[in-house]
Amino acid sequence: MVARDFQVDLNKALVFQVGHLGEAYHEWVHQPIVCTESPRFFEIEFLEFLTRTVWWAVPTIWLPVVCYSISKTVQMGHSFPEIVLMVLFGILVWTLLEYTIHRFLFHIETKSYWGNTIHYVxxxxxxxxxxxxxxxxxxxxxxxxxxLLVWYMFRLLSPPSVAPALFGGTLLGYVAYDVTHYYLHHGKPSKRLTQDLKKYHLNHHFRIQSKGFGVTSSLWDNVFGTVPSTKAAEKMSNQ
Structure with a gap:
């Protein structure tokens, strides 16, 4: 049992330290350190490598899978309007997954050693x-x-000719999400829509972490009543 005054050493690998914070973990983790340096997670180089991903890897790896999946439905004879509807529905499914995972998994309350450790990762x-x-x-x-989980879900719940397009649409939604997420943190938006998205997301980081779980849109926040107040985190809004 580690004392409540345990201090994380930011100069050492972090992952196996944070669990010792116990009930103090969530207070610690929601006190952000705003710098561009990438902290070390693991002492083992291979594990450390697996935790780091450049943003452009997302469209490079997954957009070909999107195209292949949708093409499988095209080959099965569906019309263009039908395929568009399938893809759009898949994107809608992703927005719900995005919200659900962010709210109920990524923001789960933990206090045990392994709970804190897994949540941190x-x-x-x-x-x-x-x-x-x-x-x-x-x-x-x-x-x-x-x-894999999403693919087997669609295989189970939809006809074989429809599942590939639904999966492709969902994966396309994911790609848009991750690229948008990166841009909201590191881009300098000039358009009103992207400026508002950035303020909305930074509000979640720096003001009200218990609301504003949508990243690509506030659709499901509106549906489930988790829209935060409109004031954004001023210290980050101009970055």
């Missing part, structure tokens, strides 16, 4: 170091696991 690190450019998008291995 999944999402806590992003709140502690929100400008870490190498941990803003999902690593390909994590995305592949999520893809």
């Amino acid at each position: 999944l999402h806590g690190c992003h709140h502690k170091h929100p400008m870490d450019s190498l941990r803003l998008v999902l690593p390909p291995t994590a995305t592949a696991i999520l893809c």
Whole structure:
């Protein structure tokens, strides 16, 4: 049992330290360190490598899979309007997954050693170091696991000729999400829409972490009543 005054040493690998914070973990992890340096997670180099992903890997790896999946439905004889509707429905499914995962998994309350440790790897690190450019998008291995789950869900719930387009649309929604997420942290939007999205997301990071779970849109926040107040985190809004 570690004392409540346990201090995390930011100069050492973090992952196996944070669990010792116990009940103090969530207070610690929601006090962000705003710098572009990428903290070290693991002493083992291979594990450290697996946690870091450049943003452009997301469209490079997954857009070909999107195109291939949709092409399978095209080959099965569906009309263009039908395929468009399938893809749009898949994107809608992603927005719900995005909201659900963010709210109920990434923001789960933990206090045990392993609960804190797993939460930090999944999402806590992003709140502690929100400008870490190498941990803003999902690593390909994590995305592949999520893809398998989504694919088998569609295989189970939809006709064989429809499942590929639904999957492709959902994966396209994911790609848009991760690229948008990176841009909201590191881009300098000039258009009203992207400016508002950035303020909305930074509000979640720096003001009200318990609301504003949508990243690409506030659709499901509106549906489920988790829209925060409109004031954004002023200290970050101009970055």
